[in-house]
Amino acid sequence: MSKLSIEHYLRLLSDLRPMRTVSLRISNPYGEGQRAARGQGIIAAAMQHTVAGTPMTIWGDGTAERDFLHVVDVAQAFVAAAGYRGAENVFNIGSGTSLSLRDTLDAAQTATGSRSALHGANWAGRGATPHGGLVVDLAQLIAGTGSPGWRLRP
Numbered sequence: 001m002s003k004l005s006i007e008h009y010l011r012l013l014s015d016l017r018p019m020r021t022v023s024l025r026i027s028n029p030y031g032e033g034q035r036a037a038r039g040q041g042i043i044a045a046a047m048q049h050t051v052a053g054t055p056m057t058i059w060g061d062g063t064a065e066r067d068f069l070h071v072v073d074v075a076q077a078f079v080a081a082a083g084y085r086g087a088e089n090v091f092n093i094g095s096g097t098s099l100s101l102r103d104t105l106d107a108a109q110t111a112t113g114s115r116s117a118l119h120g121a122n123w124a125g126r127g128a129t130p131h132g133g134l135v136v137d138l139a140q141l142i143a144g145t146g147s148p149g150w151r152l153r154p
Contacts, residue, residue, distance in 0.1 A: 007090055014089065022081045027094030031071030042101060043068060046108035050116040062102030067094035 003025075010021040034041045036048035042058070049056040077093045099107070109115055 011089060021089055022084055023090045024077055024081055025090065025092045026074055027067040027069050027092070029069050029071055029074050042066070042104055043108070046105045047112065050105070050108045050112045050114040053114055053116060056105060056116055058101050062105070063100050065098035065100045067096070067098050069093065069095050
């Protein structure tokens with residue numbers, strides 16, 4: 001079952017029964033405990049490659065941007081969603097800013113003091129990934145919780 005199917009199922013349940021549901025679409029989480037070799041989680045992979053001094057291969061040319069969110073912020077978003085009493089039931093959760101994959105590797109290199117080469121690769125021969133970025137806004141969730149003091153970690 002896809003995530004979108006589950007969202008529709010939850011919405012149906014809330015329409016048919018006295019049950020409130022809220023779905024959170026988490027952008028690109030990172031943080032403690034993330035495994036670098038699982039094929040997802042570019043921040044953990046960038047840290048591993050820079051520490052090891054091995055080249056890092058990514059799809060495309062490194063200009064694609066992503067909105068990264070620390071796991072502590074993910075947990076806080078879940079707490080905020082539990083207290084949400086507004087009309088919306090689906091929220092995109094992210095930091096509100098984006099960082100290119102190339103800049104992500106540069107930040108890992110700065111943090112570790114090590115260097116690693118970045119290699120771009122085509123995905124199944126279809127060319128580079130699009131340069132578009134993903135940035136999400138938390139303002140509606142924060143406003144609906146009655147907890148305007150909640151803020152993302154810097």
